[in-house]
Amino acid sequence: MTLLVALGTVAGAALAGAAPADAATWTTVAAGVAYRQYDLPAAAGTAHAHVLSVDLTNTHVRLGLLYPGAVASRAAVSSLADSRNAVAGINGDFFNISETQHPGVEATGASVGPAIANGRVLKGAVPDAQRFGPALPPGTDTRAVVGVGTDGRARLDSLSLDGSYSIRGRRLPLGGVNQYALPENSVGAYTSDWGGVSRKRATCGTDTERAAACSTRTYEVTVRKGRVVSTSAAPGSGTIAAGTTVLVGREAGAQRLKRLVKGQAVAVRYGLTSAAGSAYGFAVGGYPILSGAKAPAGLDTSVSAVRTAVGIGNGGKRVFLFALDGATAYRRGLTIAEVAAALKSLGATEGFSLDGGGSSTLVARPAGSARVTVRNHPSDGYERPVANGIGVFTE
Structure with missing residues (x-):
C-alpha cells in the first residue's frame, strides 16, 4: 500500500x-x-x-x-x-462488567475471549452463553480472536483451550484458565495472572444461561511447586503467588477435586490451540x-x-x-x-x-x-x- x-x-x-x-x-x-x-x-x-x-x-x-x-x-x-x-x-474485548444477577458476587472485570500477551497465554474463552456483549453473529463463538502472529502478520483466528491436570499419571481436562466463568461440571486453573479478585464468579451461571444461580457444589485446591498445599469447599480470593496454581471445580469437577489430599502431586499444563496453526505474539477476543x-x-x-x-x-x-x-x-x-x-x-x-x-x-x-x-x-x-x-x- x-x-x-x-x-x-x-x-x-x-x-x-x-x-x-x-x-x-x-x-x-x-x-x-x-x-x-x-x-x-x-x-x-x-x-x-x-x-x-x-x-x-x-x-x-x-x-x-x-x-x-x-x-x-x-x-x-x-x-x-x-x-x-x-x-x-x-x-x-468485551468483559464481565457487572453482576446484578448474582447478588453478593463480585464482578471480575475479566475479558470474555482468549488473551495472549508477549507470546504468553493469559486466559481462555468463557462459554458462549456466559459472554457479555451483543448477540454473536451466526457461526461465531467466544474463541474468536484478532492478533499478530510471530510471523509479523495480523490475522483473525480461533483459539481453543488445550489444558489438563494430571494425578497419578491420569490426565484430566481443564475447562478453563483464568476465566470469570467455567463450563458446568469442569475444573478451571487460576494463576498469578488472574489477580486478587474472588474466584466465586467462575462457578455462577450455566452453559445455557449467564444469569443462572451460582453452583452450590464447589471445591478449590491450591497447588504449589507441583503439590497440593490446601483445599477449600468454596472458591477463594486474594493474589496467587508465582509458581502456584489454584484449581476451582464445580459440580462433577468439584467431586473430582475432593479426592485430592495435601502433599499429593498434581501437574497442570495448558495452552491455546490455533485453528489456523499460528503462534501469536498477542491476541485478543x-x-x-x-x-x-x-x-x-x-x-x-x-x-x-x-x-x-x-x-x-x-x-x-x-x-x-x-x-x-x-x-x-x-x-x-x-x-x-x-x-x-x-x-x-x-x-x-x-x-x-x-x-x-x-x-x-x-x-x-x-x-x-x-x-x-x-x-x-x-x-x-x-x-x-x-x-x-x-x-x-x-x-
Missing part, C-alpha cells in the same frame, strides 16, 4: 476506497502510524470515526496487548497505553465481521451503536484500529454491518468487532508528546476502565 506524504500529513486518497474523499487527511503519529477522523453517513444519522492506520511492514512498529497486569482488573485505555509506553491504542472482503451472513443491520473494531489489509501487514465518537451529536453510531463496510472502504479485507458503547476509546500521542490523548469522545463522558486493549508500539 503506497502512502503519499506531504508536510507531515498523508493524503487519504492513498488508501484505496477511503471515504469521504473531501475530508481524507491522515496525520502522522509515528513512523508507520497515522491517524484520521471523518464523518460517516449512516442509517441512524451521521457518525464520526477515528482511525489509526498501522503499517506492519515497518520493522520498527508492532502491536501488542494492553492490560492492567492482571486478567481480573480494569484500567482506562490512556493509562494502559502510557504505562506501556505505547504511542497509540484502542480498547479491546471479540468476533469477526469481515472475511475475504465480505461480511458474513446474518450480520446485524438494525441496531446502531458506538463501536470499536479492527480492520486488516495488505495480507496482514496493514491494520486499521477504528473507534466511533460517542459525543451527543454522533452517539447513534453504526450498525455492525455498517462498521464492516467502513473497514472495507479503508482497504481492509478482514474485520473484527471489539467492545463498544462506553468502552469505545481511541488514544494517540500528539506531536512532540510522550503521553497519549483521547481522540474520540467516550459516550460515558469519561474513559471507562476496560479489561484490555490493543497498543501500538514503536522502536
Whole structure:
C-alpha cells in the first residue's frame, strides 16, 4: 500500500476506497502510524470515526496487548497505553462488567475471549452463553480472536483451550484458565495472572444461561511447586503467588477435586490451540465481521451503536484500529454491518468487532508528546476502565 506524504500529513486518497474523499487527511503519529477522523453517513444519522492506520511492514512498529497486569482488573485505555509506553491504542474485548444477577458476587472485570500477551497465554474463552456483549453473529463463538502472529502478520483466528491436570499419571481436562466463568461440571486453573479478585464468579451461571444461580457444589485446591498445599469447599480470593496454581471445580469437577489430599502431586499444563496453526505474539477476543472482503451472513443491520473494531489489509501487514465518537451529536453510531463496510472502504479485507458503547476509546500521542490523548469522545463522558486493549508500539 503506497502512502503519499506531504508536510507531515498523508493524503487519504492513498488508501484505496477511503471515504469521504473531501475530508481524507491522515496525520502522522509515528513512523508507520497515522491517524484520521471523518464523518460517516449512516442509517441512524451521521457518525464520526477515528482511525489509526498501522503499517506492519515497518520493522520498527508492532502491536501488542494492553492490560492492567492482571486478567481480573480494569484500567482506562490512556493509562494502559502510557504505562506501556505505547504511542497509540484502542480498547479491546468485551468483559464481565457487572453482576446484578448474582447478588453478593463480585464482578471480575475479566475479558470474555482468549488473551495472549508477549507470546504468553493469559486466559481462555468463557462459554458462549456466559459472554457479555451483543448477540454473536451466526457461526461465531467466544474463541474468536484478532492478533499478530510471530510471523509479523495480523490475522483473525480461533483459539481453543488445550489444558489438563494430571494425578497419578491420569490426565484430566481443564475447562478453563483464568476465566470469570467455567463450563458446568469442569475444573478451571487460576494463576498469578488472574489477580486478587474472588474466584466465586467462575462457578455462577450455566452453559445455557449467564444469569443462572451460582453452583452450590464447589471445591478449590491450591497447588504449589507441583503439590497440593490446601483445599477449600468454596472458591477463594486474594493474589496467587508465582509458581502456584489454584484449581476451582464445580459440580462433577468439584467431586473430582475432593479426592485430592495435601502433599499429593498434581501437574497442570495448558495452552491455546490455533485453528489456523499460528503462534501469536498477542491476541485478543471479540468476533469477526469481515472475511475475504465480505461480511458474513446474518450480520446485524438494525441496531446502531458506538463501536470499536479492527480492520486488516495488505495480507496482514496493514491494520486499521477504528473507534466511533460517542459525543451527543454522533452517539447513534453504526450498525455492525455498517462498521464492516467502513473497514472495507479503508482497504481492509478482514474485520473484527471489539467492545463498544462506553468502552469505545481511541488514544494517540500528539506531536512532540510522550503521553497519549483521547481522540474520540467516550459516550460515558469519561474513559471507562476496560479489561484490555490493543497498543501500538514503536522502536
